[in-house]
Amino acid sequence: xxxxxxxxxxxxxxxxxxxxxxxxxxxxxxxxxxxxxxxxxxxxxxxxxxxxxxxxxxxxxxxxxxxxxxxxxxxxxxxxxxxxxxxxxxxxxxxxxxxxxxxxxxxxxxxxxxxxxxxxxxxxxxxxxxxxxxxxxxxxxxxxxxxxxxxxxxxxxxxxxxxxxxxxxxxxxxxxxxxxxxxxxxxxxxxxxxxxxxxxxxxxxxxxxxxxxxxxxxxxxxxxxxxxxxxxxxxxxxxxxxxxxxxxxxxxxxxxxxxxxxxxxxxxxxxxxxxxxxxxxxxxxxxxxxxxxxxxxxxxxxxxxxxxxxxxxxxxxxxxxxxxxxxxxxxxxxxxxxxxxxxxxxxxxxxxxxxxxxxxxxxxxxxxxxxxxxxxxxxxxxxxxxxxxxxxxxxxxxxxxxxxxxxxxxxxxxxxxxxxxxxxxxxxxxxxxxxxxxxxxxxxxxxxxxxxxxxxxxxxxxxxxxxxxxxxxxxxxxxxxx
Ligand code: ADP
Ligand code: MG
Numbered sequence: 001x002x003x004x005x006x007x008x009x010x011x012x013x014x015x016x017x018x019x020x021x022x023x024x025x026x027x028x029x030x031x032x033x034x035x036x037x038x039x040x041x042x043x044x045x046x047x048x049x050x051x052x053x054x055x056x057x058x059x060x061x062x063x064x065x066x067x068x069x070x071x072x073x074x075x076x077x078x079x080x081x082x083x084x085x086x087x088x089x090x091x092x093x094x095x096x097x098x099x100x101x102x103x104x105x106x107x108x109x110x111x112x113x114x115x116x117x118x119x120x121x122x123x124x125x126x127x128x129x130x131x132x133x134x135x136x137x138x139x140x141x142x143x144x145x146x147x148x149x150x151x152x153x154x155x156x157x158x159x160x161x162x163x164x165x166x167x168x169x170x171x172x173x174x175x176x177x178x179x180x181x182x183x184x185x186x187x188x189x190x191x192x193x194x195x196x197x198x199x200x201x202x203x204x205x206x207x208x209x210x211x212x213x214x215x216x217x218x219x220x221x222x223x224x225x226x227x228x229x230x231x232x233x234x235x236x237x238x239x240x241x242x243x244x245x246x247x248x249x250x251x252x253x254x255x256x257x258x259x260x261x262x263x264x265x266x267x268x269x270x271x272x273x274x275x276x277x278x279x280x281x282x283x284x285x286x287x288x289x290x291x292x293x294x295x296x297x298x299x300x301x302x303x304x305x306x307x308x309x310x311x312x313x314x315x316x317x318x319x320x321x322x323x324x325x326x327x328x329x330x331x332x333x334x335x336x337x338x339x340x341x342x343x344x345x346x347x348x349x350x351x352x353x354x355x356x357x358x359x360x361x362x363x364x365x366x367x368x369x370x371x372x373x374x375x376x377x378x379x380x381x382x383x384x385x386x387x388x389x390x391x392x393x394x395x396x397x398x399x400x401x402x403x404x405x406x407x408x409x410x411x412x413x414x415x416x417x418x419x420x421x422x423x424x425x426x427x428x429x430x431x432x433x434x435x436x437x438x439x440x441x442x443x444x445x446x447x448x449x450x451x452x453x454x455x456x457x458x459x460x461x462x463x464x465x466x467x468x469x470x471x472x473x474x475x476x477x478x479x480x481x482x
Contacts, residue, residue, distance in 0.1 A: 003171030005209065007243045012209045014239045015216055016169035017129075018231075020182060022161045022192040023136065023200035024067045030135050030159035031058030031101065038198060042141075042152035050157040052096030057285055064159040065289065066299060067191040068108050068133050071161055073300050074189045075128050077112025081293060083132075085286045088278045094138035094151055102162075104280045107132035108289065114165075114185070115308055116177040117326060126178050127166030136160050161192070167206065167216065172232035179203065179228045184307050188332055202226050205259075207238045209246070218252045222259050222266055234259040238266045310335055318347035327355050333369050340376035345383050353379060357397070361404050374403050382410035394467050395419050423470045425477065428461070431469070432477045435460045446482060454478065 005012040029036050032049035049056040072079050084106040087099040109131035117123050138156035142149050163182065169175050183194035183201060194201045203226075208219035222238060225231045238259075242252050257266040305313070307329045314325040314335075328338045328351065342350040358379065362372060382399055385391045391399060391414060402413045414420055422428065435457060436443050446453040461474050 003173065005239060005243050007247050009247050010211060012239070012243050013212055014171055014235065015167050015208045015210060015219070016171075016175055016235055017167035017206040017219075018165045018169065018175065018178065019204040019206070019221075020163045020165075020179070021136075021202050021204075022071075022163060022186055022194070024064050024133075024159040024161055025191055025193060026061060026063050026067060026159055028061055029157040030061055030064050030133065032157055034157065036158045038200070040154055042150070042154060045154040046156065050096075050153055052098070058101065058283075060286065060289065061159065064133065065108070065291065067159075068131065068161055069291065069296055069299050070189050070303060071163075071186065071191045072109035072112065072131055073296075073303060074185045074191075074306055075109070075112035075114060075131065075163070077128055077131065078110035079291070079296050080106065080108055080110055081291055081296070082106065083108040083289045085133075085283045085289065086280045087283045088134075088280055090278060092137065093149070094140050094153070094156065096138070096153065096156065100135055100137065101283055101286070102134035103132035106288075108291075114178060114181055116174060116181050118173060118177055121323075124168075124174065126168045126174070129164040129166050131161055131163045134160050134162060167208075167219075172235045175205070175235055176228050176232045179231060181307075184330065188304055188307055190304075196226050196228070199226060203231055205231055205234055205238075207235055207242070208252070209239050209242045217246075218254050220252065220255055220257050220266070222257050223269065225259055230259060230261050233261065233264060234266060237264055241266065304332075314338075318342055318351065320348055320351045324351045324355055327359075331369065337369050337372070337376045341380045341383065343380075345380060346387065349386070350380075350383060353383065353400075357400055361400075373407055374400075378403060378409055385410050385414060389423065389470065390414060390420055392421050392468075392471055394462070394471075395421065398467075419468060421470050422465055422468050423473060425473060428465070428469055428473050428477050431461050431464045432457075432474070432481055435464060436481060443482070454482070457482070 003014065005014070026036050028034060029050060032047040034047040034050055035045040037045065049058055069079055083103055085101050086104040088102045088104070089099040091098055107130040111130070112128035114126045114128060115123060116126060136155050136158040138151055138153040140149055140151055144150050165178065169178060186192040186201070187194050192201060196202065202224050205222040205225055206219045207222065208217045210217050220238060220242070222234050225234055238257070245252050253271065255271045256269045258269050259266050310329045311322070311325045314320060314328060315322055329335045338350065338354050341354060358372065358374065362369065367373070382396060382403065386393065386396055399410050399413050399419065402408065402417070403410060406413070408416070439460070442453055442456065457478050458471070458474055461478065462469055462471070
């Protein structure tokens with residue numbers, strides 16, 4: 001899909017690079033033993049290290065490093081066996097040490113790539129520049145007291161991954177697809193829960209515009225956008241603003257901006273500080289981080305099957321269309337559900353029921369696959385009744401609705417409601433004869449060449465038999481008589 005902006009002076013292209021902060025799933029913080037779990041009473045998950053007491057020394061959490069390496073492998077990226085921690089110095093009330101420990105010159109993960117798929121089926125590869133590990137800061141609370149601000153250090157020192165993309169993204173749709181894919185990979189890996197509402201994944205959005213074929217122009221960075229929809233809106237309005245600035249003969253200044261979703265605009269926050277303003281230097285409390293290739297290989301062998309691989313396997317193994325396969329691997333739990341339904345059954349039919357009727361029902365009732373009222377086993381049981389011709393496709397819809405409501409098994413419902421398909425040719429022949437007798441005029445028309453009436457007869461016979469007749473046998477019987 002191409003997405004450009006038509007200005008007064010011609011066509012503009014959008015250029016976007018994303019910096020995503022993803023909170024690492026771990027029991028304890030990056031450099032202390034305090035709990036890393038979300039929430040909790042203020043200042044209950046704080047060790048002396050997190051509070052920046054003098055003389056405290058950071059001790060690196062091995063599991064956080066493993067999580068970063070797993071993520072790097074999932075992004076098909078280079079793992080740097082030696083990386084370093086630096087101090088990024090700045091003063092802020094929620095940062096007791098006066099510096100954030102981060103990785104600046106030597107990140108643990110180098111170049112990688114993320115494959116995205118757009119609505120029209122186009123596949124693109126977005127480059128990953130790097131992934132590094134750093135600490136989160138605490139939280140200032142200004143709404144607790146009219147006169148004072150409070151500080152909650154529960155989040156201070158929690159491990160984050162910053163995942164930086166190349167400026168390869170060209171429009172809001174691609175940005176959305178990239179973030180969804182990244183979140184999917186993180187969730188599959190179990191390295192970040194990807195929950196943007198709780199802030200465990202947030203994006204800084206770098207936007208610039210240029211005329212086709214030009215070098216990149218100055219970018220603006222929109223800080224801390226906390227939903228995919230907002231990222232897409234922010235790109236749209238920021239790109240439009242920049243086009244206007246350039247076309248009015250002005251210059252876009254490199255600056256940090258905020259997105260205001262209520263007014264659908266971005267506002268200047270501060271002019272961009274240069275890297276040296278942070279006076280980065282290697283943290284003297286921490287040795288360079290050295291990991292063994294063997295350990296990396298071990299982590300790689302233990303990785304789960306990733307979404308792209310799973311999608312490709314589903315296409316091969318189950319013979320389903322690529323689109324269906326993509327939908328089914330969106331979440332690990334959906335993929336597992338589907339595989340349980342499909343195993344030993346008509347896999348295409350299973351895909352239709354899961355992506356169609358089941359997803360429809362879950363959407364309607366605001367449920368997720370985890371609390372689906374119909375288990376994979378139960379849906380499989382219904383498909384078995386279709387396969388052995390106990391019920392036809394039409395009755396299956398009725399059985400499915402009943403399963404949703406009552407939680408009963410398909411077999412019980414068929415029994416209770418007497419829905420067993422009629423394959424008895426005697427009964428069907430009788431119904432056919434009856435329908436034709438009652439519609440002598442239509443029979444006349446049909447025989448006079450109005451072929452379309454065949455469907456009408458099928459419908460009438462099915463209706464006469466309360467939908468339970470085997471459609472193939474009805475067709476046969478009608479053809480014979482007509
Ligand atoms: P910094 O470290 O100052 O934030 P980087 O060079 O690391 O700057 O880039 C940060 C992000 O900005 C990256 O995601 C990168 O892809 C993106 N970016 C760089 N140049 C541009 C540009 N001209 N337009 C849009 N995005 C850009
Ligand atoms: Mg940056």
